[in-house]
Amino acid sequence: MDVQQNVSQVERVEENGGAMRAVKDCVAGSVGGIAQVLAGQPFDTVKVRLQTQPDIYKGTMDAVRKTVQNDGFGGFYKGTTTPLVGVGLCVSVQFLVVEQMKRYFGRLNNTPSNQAPMLTPTQLYISGAAAGVANSVISGPVEHVRVRLQVQTSGAAAQYKGPIDCIRKIYRSFGTAGIYKGQVPTIIRELNGFGMYFLAYEALVQRKMAETGKARSEISSVLVCLYGAAAGFAMWLTSYPIDVVKSKMQTDGFAGSSQKYSGSIDCIRKTFEKEGLRGFFRGISPCLLRAAPANAATFIGFEMAIRALD
Numbered sequence: 001m002d003v004q005q006n007v008s009q010v011e012r013v014e015e016n017g018g019a020m021r022a023v024k025d026c027v028a029g030s031v032g033g034i035a036q037v038l039a040g041q042p043f044d045t046v047k048v049r050l051q052t053q054p055d056i057y058k059g060t061m062d063a064v065r066k067t068v069q070n071d072g073f074g075g076f077y078k079g080t081t082t083p084l085v086g087v088g089l090c091v092s093v094q095f096l097v098v099e100q101m102k103r104y105f106g107r108l109n110n111t112p113s114n115q116a117p118m119l120t121p122t123q124l125y126i127s128g129a130a131a132g133v134a135n136s137v138i139s140g141p142v143e144h145v146r147v148r149l150q151v152q153t154s155g156a157a158a159q160y161k162g163p164i165d166c167i168r169k170i171y172r173s174f175g176t177a178g179i180y181k182g183q184v185p186t187i188i189r190e191l192n193g194f195g196m197y198f199l200a201y202e203a204l205v206q207r208k209m210a211e212t213g214k215a216r217s218e219i220s221s222v223l224v225c226l227y228g229a230a231a232g233f234a235m236w237l238t239s240y241p242i243d244v245v246k247s248k249m250q251t252d253g254f255a256g257s258s259q260k261y262s263g264s265i266d267c268i269r270k271t272f273e274k275e276g277l278r279g280f281f282r283g284i285s286p287c288l289l290r291a292a293p294a295n296a297a298t299f300i301g302f303e304m305a306i307r308a309l310d
Contacts, residue, residue, distance in 0.1 A: 025099045026092040028305035033091030035301035040294025042076035043286045048150045050283030051247040054275065060285045070153050078149050090139045094131040095302055098198050101127035116216055118206055121199060128198030132190035140186040141167075141179045144250045151251050174254050182249035185242050185264050193239035200234035201227050201299060217307050224303050225296035232295030236287050241280035243287075244271070 046063045049056070057063040067075045105127065106117025119127070145166050152158050160166035170178045204227040208219055236243075245267050252267075253259040261267040271279045 022096060022100070024306060024309045025096045028302045028309060029092030029095035030088040031305040032095065032298040032300075032302035033088035035297035036091060036294045037087045039297040040290045043290030043294070044146075045076050045078060045150045046286040047283040047290065048147045048247055048251075050286070051244050052147070052151050052251040054279070054282055060283075063286075078152075087139075087142065090135050090142065091298065091302075093138060094135045094194065097131040097134045098127050098194075101130050102202070116209065118210070119202070121203060124199040124202045125195040127202075129191045129195035131198065132192075132194030133187060135194065136183070136187045136190040139190060140183045143186065143246070144179065144181055145170075147247055147250050170254075178254060181252075181254070182246050185246040185249060189239050189242045189246055192242075193235045196238045197231045197235040197295075201231035204230060217303075217310070219303075221300055221304075224300050228296040228299030229292040231299070232291030233288065235295075236284070236291050240284050240287060244280050244282065 046060060046067065049063050049067070050060065057066060071078065102117055102119060102124075105119050105123040109117060109119070109123075111117040145163050148166055149160060149163065152160065160169065167179065170181075174181075205216060205219065208214070208223065209216060245264055248267050248271065249261060249264060252261050261270060275282070
């Protein structure tokens with residue numbers, strides 16, 4: 001009886017510890033997500049405008065100049081409310097799933113419970129890919145609303161007054177399918193993008209831990225920022241063309257003459273016919289400029305929050 005009671009107590013402790021770990025992962029992920037939005041939103045606005053309005057903007061600096069001219073500096077933060085809430089939730093889901101996957105593979109590798117799991121590149125990629133697919137359920141609608149707000153100009157011509165008005169109008173006319181417009185390229189981007197994202201970051205962290213014998217919490221903030229920036233580059237350099245397709249699909253009309261593309265394949269075909277291969281890389285400059293500060297902010301926010309919560 002005493003043995004059974006002790007086993008039950010151990011199981012309860014593990015369950016409670018797992019639940020608390022998950023809560024910490026979510027909270028720390030939210031901190032990282034908010035930091036990411038605040039650091040990266042201006043770059044993202046320019047990127048989306050270049051991706052979806054090639055006839056209006058000649059290049060990055062032209063997009064910056066015209067955005068300031070038409071909307072003021074506040075134009076760079078158009079549509080920020082949605083990602084500030086949504087990306088915080090998205091990043092919390094990403095880190096929750098990736099940390100759970102890392103622990104799963106750690107147990108599969110027979111890693112002692114008191115040691116950080118050292119995973120293979122394949123395991124790290126799968127962990128990130130799983131996080132990306134889980135994240136896409138939220139990121140699809142969040143980014144759909146954000147890009148529609150980012151590409152519209154201010155004033156009487158604006159179709160949507162804000163994120164809530166945008167969601168309401170789309171849902172009222174096109175239902176859930178309208179909210180999830182562009183979801184197929186979103187899932188593809190998230191799967192590969194976050195597979196590469198977390199592979200790059202975690203591989204760098206693991207290598208540093210192996211070289212120095214230091215715990216994860218002892219890695220300097222400077223290195224966390226550098227590794228986060230590298231993760232951002234790994235994600236976007238391998239996923240940018242599908243992000244272009246996603247943005248074009250999400251800013252396309254819903255029906256009739258306003259709809260340019262019948263689907264993702266049609267979007268790829270028409271983009272290539274009109275713009276060539278270059279069309280799949282429009283806006284990559286602000287995207288890569290954003291990758292360093294936004295993702296450095298994400299990981300330093302997450303790591304600092306985890307250290308504070310532990």
